[in-house]
Amino acid sequence: YQRRVRETSRVAMLHEVLLALVGHPGDLVQRFPDGFRLAPEVSFVSDQERKVLDEVCMLGFYYQQFESFSRKFGWKKLTMEDTVQACGLYLRAFCTGIEEILAHFRKTVLAIEQEVMADPGTPLAKIRAMLHMYELLFPALHGLVSEVGKNALHGGELLTAIHRKSVCGVPCVKNALERVLFLCNTVWFNQVSAWMVRGVLVDNYDELFIQQVESSLVDQTGQMQNTSSVDWSGFEVREQMLPLFIPLRVAERVLFIGKAVRVLQHPQAQKQLLDHSDIQECTELLEKVRATQLNQVILFENAVNHVKTRVAHRLWQLIVLESSLLGQLQYMKDFFLLSKGEFFDCFISDSRHLMLVPPNMVNAENDANLLFQQAASQVRFTNDEEGFFKNLALVLFPPEDGADGEGRGPTSIVTDAWRGIGIKLDVQWPLHLLFEGEVLKQYNQLFSFLFLVKRVEAELHSAWAPQMEWKRLPKEERVRLYPAWRLRTNMAFLVGNLQYYLYVDVLEVQFSRLQQRIRDSEDFESVKQAHQDYLNSLVGQSFLQMKPISRSLDDLFSLCLQFCNYVSTTSEIDLNEIDGMVKQFRRFATFLLTILRGVKRKLQSSPYLTNLSQLL
Numbered sequence: 001y002q003r004r005v006r007e008t009s010r011v012a013m014l015h016e017v018l019l020a021l022v023g024h025p026g027d028l029v030q031r032f033p034d035g036f037r038l039a040p041e042v043s044f045v046s047d048q049e050r051k052v053l054d055e056v057c058m059l060g061f062y063y064q065q066f067e068s069f070s071r072k073f074g075w076k077k078l079t080m081e082d083t084v085q086a087c088g089l090y091l092r093a094f095c096t097g098i099e100e101i102l103a104h105f106r107k108t109v110l111a112i113e114q115e116v117m118a119d120p121g122t123p124l125a126k127i128r129a130m131l132h133m134y135e136l137l138f139p140a141l142h143g144l145v146s147e148v149g150k151n152a153l154h155g156g157e158l159l160t161a162i163h164r165k166s167v168c169g170v171p172c173v174k175n176a177l178e179r180v181l182f183l184c185n186t187v188w189f190n191q192v193s194a195w196m197v198r199g200v201l202v203d204n205y206d207e208l209f210i211q212q213v214e215s216s217l218v219d220q221t222g223q224m225q226n227t228s229s230v231d232w233s234g235f236e237v238r239e240q241m242l243p244l245f246i247p248l249r250v251a252e253r254v255l256f257i258g259k260a261v262r263v264l265q266h267p268q269a270q271k272q273l274l275d276h277s278d279i280q281e282c283t284e285l286l287e288k289v290r291a292t293q294l295n296q297v298i299l300f301e302n303a304v305n306h307v308k309t310r311v312a313h314r315l316w317q318l319i320v321l322e323s324s325l326l327g328q329l330q331y332m333k334d335f336f337l338l339s340k341g342e343f344f345d346c347f348i349s350d351s352r353h354l355m356l357v358p359p360n361m362v363n364a365e366n367d368a369n370l371l372f373q374q375a376a377s378q379v380r381f382t383n384d385e386e387g388f389f390k391n392l393a394l395v396l397f398p399p400e401d402g403a404d405g406e407g408r409g410p411t412s413i414v415t416d417a418w419r420g421i422g423i424k425l426d427v428q429w430p431l432h433l434l435f436e437g438e439v440l441k442q443y444n445q446l447f448s449f450l451f452l453v454k455r456v457e458a459e460l461h462s463a464w465a466p467q468m469e470w471k472r473l474p475k476e477e478r479v480r481l482y483p484a485w486r487l488r489t490n491m492a493f494l495v496g497n498l499q500y501y502l503y504v505d506v507l508e509v510q511f512s513r514l515q516q517r518i519r520d521s522e523d524f525e526s527v528k529q530a531h532q533d534y535l536n537s538l539v540g541q542s543f544l545q546m547k548p549i550s551r552s553l554d555d556l557f558s559l560c561l562q563f564c565n566y567v568s569t570t571s572e573i574d575l576n577e578i579d580g581m582v583k584q585f586r587r588f589a590t591f592l593l594t595i596l597r598g599v600k601r602k603l604q605s606s607p608y609l610t611n612l613s614q615l616l
Contacts, residue, residue, distance in 0.1 A: 010044070011120045013053075014127075018116070020057050021109045021131075023064035035061040052124050056131060059105075062138040066102055069145050070095040088154045088205030089187045094162070097180030101141065105134055133172045140165060140173045155207025156241035159184055163245050188243070189290040196254060196307060197282050199262035201235070209242040209251050210235060210258065232259055232433055250301050253308045260311045260524070264318065268429045278314070282307045312523035315433075319524055323431055326515060329531075331388040332435075333511055336423060336443040337538075338450045339503075340379075347375035348458045355418050355455070356565065359396060368394045368421070391426040397444070419448055419554075433524070434531060442535045445544055453499055456557045459564040460492045484567065484578045487585060491560045494589060498553075506541045510534050546599070552592040559584055 020029040030039045036057040074095035144165045166177035194202045237251045285303040334340040351371045397420040422444035427435045517530035543549040
């Protein structure tokens with residue numbers, strides 16, 4: 001009788017264990033804070049059987065946790081409260097993977113129930129053997145679910161967490177988590193495909209590694225940007241949401257592809273540069289990668305590289321061929337780098353009296369622009385040059401920190417004030433991709449420096465006229481003024497040689513290299529890199545980033561302007577004043593040449609060392 005009672009109790013207990021496995025504890029299997037276990041009052045099992053049953057019942061606790069998590073974040077109709085919580089498409093796909101695992105688990109429990117009903121004496125060892133896979137899988141999956149819930153992981157963060165857990169040596173755990181990762185990756189690939197194929201960012205929950213950022217309509221130079229320029233710079237890679245298994249270089253290429261597609265499909269494009277065949281090929285490549293589970297990262301990178309090459313070539317056609325980039329670069333050289341010598345000679349001559357006094361910041365830009373337009377009316381422009389010139393306007397930027405003229409003479413202060421003159425360019429679509437804010441800032445940096453050099457040279461030439469009047473003086477008086485003659489000659493010699501170096505040895509050489517690199521290129525990024533290298537070389541070889549040399553040149557230019565202003569406005573030349581200027585010039589020139597020789601020794605491998613030697 002007692003044996004029959006034990007058997008009956010055992011069958012009842014097994015049925016309750018099976019119910020506990022699917023998340024429903026009862027009287028014999030009770031819920032505790034740390035899991036499901038047999039009730040302490042169950043006395044008809046041995047200690048070893050109790051231990052095995054407790055371990056089996058623990059799977060039911062995991063099942064209940066998974067089911068609760070899936071109900072909370074799975075595919076359901078979201079309420080307003082849910083949208084505030086960390087949810088999203090990736091989390092729902094993750095719950096779908098959990099549901100697949102739980103569905104297989106329920107089938108296993110059903111099979112065990114059939115075994116028990118067919119044979120009430122089914123040993124615990126057999127039941128445990130049928131659940132062995134889940135004893136390995138559920139603890140790992142519970143750790144992952146706890147991490148996701150605790151840290152509110154979503155998007156790329158969730159993919160990284162799943163990927164880390166899937167890298168293990170337990171086959172059942174590895175296979176199950178790889179399946180979950182595949183489901184989440186499907187969402188990721190759909191979002192990436194929409195970005196790469198259509199240039200559309202479908203990311204309502206801020207989960208993708210590409211994000212749209214708030215872009216100001218005013219760039220770093222204080223100029224207004226057009227909407228297409230803001231659109232190009234309005235997207236960036238968000239590394240926090242970049243899955244661990246996707247390299248940053250690949251993410252940046254994906255970002256470039258989407259931005260390029262947006263440009264190629266822009267309404268201002270004269271013709272459709274992105275063919276239907278290109279879109280179809282890109283779609284098929286990404287779908288092929290999405291459908292595979294082996295070497296997915298390698299295949300994805302190869303697909304991205306292929307699409308990037310195709311899109312970059314289409315963008316190159318738009319920028320270089322359709323927009324006549326070489327002609328635009330020539331205009332930039334003519335006006336920003338002062339290669340249009342006749343025009344700037346007229347402008348400097350007309351604006352000479354304006355720039356001899358500190359600028360009135362209220363109307364200085366208006367006065368300068370009137371003279372700028374007046375100089376243009378004195379020079380013959382081609383139709384294309386005239387069209388480019390209409391997009392230009394002079395601006396006066398505030399002086400940089402430390403350029404306040406402290407410790408210098410009044411003429412130096414005037415020089416520093418007008419040193420902030422620059423050009424505002426209304427960049428036309430699609431050249432805004434090349435002439436971005438930082439690029440225009442470099443152009444203006446070069447313009448203000450070259451304009452100062454040309455202005456100093458013009459002032460030194462103008463100072464020659466009053467010196468010609470000295471020939472009418474008696475011989476003794478002319479001999480007394482020889483130091484002033486020699487000073488102007490030495491200043492003109494130094495400035496003339498510097499200008500020859502800047503234009504012949506630097507600008508023309510670098511511009512020729514830029515033209516050749518553009519002709520040899522076939523993709524947009526090569527063109528953009530060539531242009532950036534060109535600007536970096538100009539800024540570097542003009543010594544604008546070497547503060548001691550730049551400050552020394554400023555001192556020399558200020559002294560030259562001071563001398564020119566003195567001989568042009570003073571009827572009686574004070575030889576003591578001239579002697580002081582001579583000593584200053586010698587000191588400044590010696591200091592400059594000493595620094596340049598030091599640079600020559602340090603930069604033995606510099607590409608412009610030969611040009612620097614010629615200047616010295």
